Amino acid sequence: MTDELGLFADEPDDRRRRAPDPERFRRRKRRRLVTALAGLFVLVLVGVGVLYGASQIMQIGAYDDYDGEGTGDVVIEVKAGDTVSAIGRTLSQQDVVASTKAFTKAAEENRQINSIQPGYYLMRGKMSGEAAVAHILSPKAKVGRVDIRGGMRLEDQLAPNNGHTPGILTKLAEATCAGENPTCATSEEMHHIAATADLKSLGVPDWAIEGASRAEPKRRLEGLIMPGIYDVKPGESAENVLRDVVTRSAAALEAAGLPQRAEGTKHSAYELLIIGSIVQSEAITKDFGQVARVIENRLTHPVMELGMDSTINYPLDKPSLLTDPKDRDRPGPYNTYLNFGLPPTPISTASKEALEAAENPTEGNWRFFVKCYPDGTSCFAETFDQHRAYIEEARARGAF
Template identity: 80%
Template sequence: MSDELGLFADDPGDDRRRRAPDPEGFRRRKRRRTVTALAGLFVLLLVGGGVLYGASQLLQIGSYEDYEGEGTGEVVVEVKPGDTVSAIGRTLAQQDVVASTKAFTKAAEQNRRINSIQPGYYLMRTRMSGQAAVTHILSDDAKVGRVEVRGGMRLEDQAAPDGGRTAGILRRLAEATCVGKNPTCTTPEEMFRVAETADLASLGVPEWAIADASKAEPKRRLEGLIMPGVYDVKPGESAENVLRDVVTRSAAVLEVAGLPQAAEGTGHSPYELLIIASLVQSEGITKDFPQISRVIHNRLTHPVMRLGLDSTINYPLDKPTLLTKPEDRARPGPYNTYLNYGLPPTPISSPSKEAIAAAERPAEGRWKYFVKCYPDGTSCFAETPQQHEAYIAEARARGAF
């Protein structure tokens, strides 16, 4: 029996061998438990951090940085073509005009006029509240550097009928560089100097105009090559950069107006058409441009006729009216179309697109004379000297001049 019991009973020795401690296994199990615990803690931290971040974002919805008050100092900012309200806000924030883009855009939501803001340069203050920045950028005081060139304007200053002076294109461009309390300005004298001496090609003068413009009296080289329009001049910019921008943009406008291609088949060079356009611009009102152009073309092709235009007489004499005196008409000079045949050497003003179109495509007719015969500037056109004299008498009777 003892053998049987011994055969089937548990062996204490075997049990001790089976339960003997395993130090290495214990350490492995402990490491696994530690890693698992750490991983769980990391996940909890991630989840908790995400919850905290989400909560903080929810709490900050609608908040943004904003300054108080009207601001101090001066800074010029540029609104570029195509800028959205947000883009304008970013520009203002980058230059510390406002504390944040949102300070500006939120204030702008209350003012629909912000959507019509024009590209260009604006004189702002630093550290303005969003509301103050919106109000100021929409005010007349903020817009700076804008120059409007109208048809018939000239490079140089002109005498005004009241005895004063009317600023010419070059002076206006120079003055546009000068804004603020302590500006860095381009002087009119510097603008005149660059216009007279700078390389014409580097200024953007069209290739077809360079040869003729180079022959002109220096101060008249750019006459007629700055087209009517609105130009945004960067405050503090150099004279050469200002002129390069304006002349280059004008060259593009001239191309759209048809030059030089429209000169083909007319018997005139592109520069001559530009001169004719300036004469048309200076001699009448827009509705009469095609007929005035026809008179000029007819006279240029007549073998014994001179142009006889008062505007060319007064151009170098700096006189504000179209009327001329006998002694002025007898004064020799390259712009005296009473004494000289053909066109003057340069344009005498900035021609509009309408004047250029009239120079390229004059009205059909046999007129060789015209005179301003109504007080509103309307001209009367004649084919013979007798008709012309009759119109002059009528014009005097109406008080047209």
């Protein structure tokens, strides 16, 4: 037994206590400290969340709002697709209202708020939400809108009372003025830019640049602004206004089918625009196709001038279709009684319907027409004798 015990005399006793390890102790201490800090951090986050939640509960229904009708002038833009909240954010960002909520809350009871159209609105600074809603819905708030219709021209025209009917360029200039102390582009500035600015930089489509370049300066943009509603930013420069309008019109011309409409016809896209402008100036919509056919028949006749009164009056800035004999005898590029073929430029804006008629005239052999009914309806004739008979009928009806 003594020998057996001796065999294990050098083995360690598992029950014997080991010597302390300082490094191991430090690691345990660090772990405990990290755990404690993490727990404290979690408690802080929970506490902050509770406090924030409580503050939000206490703030439900509260929002900043100004008092009264506000002062000064502030122009804001409502963009296509803007919701009531988006409009409220725009107003808040420009300090028209104190907060988005002030506007949206005031708008909740007003169903008209959904009728707000894209464009520019003249507001005041520091308005109450209620005042802002009432003001933006009023007709006086909408500014910078120009309605360009088929048959309008760049230049002012003589009115029957010896006054002037504003042309497109004057209307665009007037649209830049809004508010008590506006910064406006003048009609003179608008005309200068139209006559001198680089056509491509203004947004004139490539297919129209050659024809427009040949025109006298003040007529270069004639016909290149399509009928439609244009929103002009008040205070904008003449060049920026024209660039925006011409660029948007170029897109409208493309949507109306130019230059593709000219394919398969005997005309270039610019010539088609000229024909469309004459059709627009000479007839009411239901007669567009037949007037376009008269133009085609005269253009292809070997010895017949176009003979359109609207082209005679164009450089004279007269809206009437009637012409004086002395005007018909006056030489000039727009005198289609003395010159064969088309005038050098369009003579007005042309609607999509007029362009469609120019591309696809109604089939027929007419070479003459006259407005023979008081509503503007024309009578079409194949021979001059028929035409003279229609003129007498028109006079009897008081239409001529």
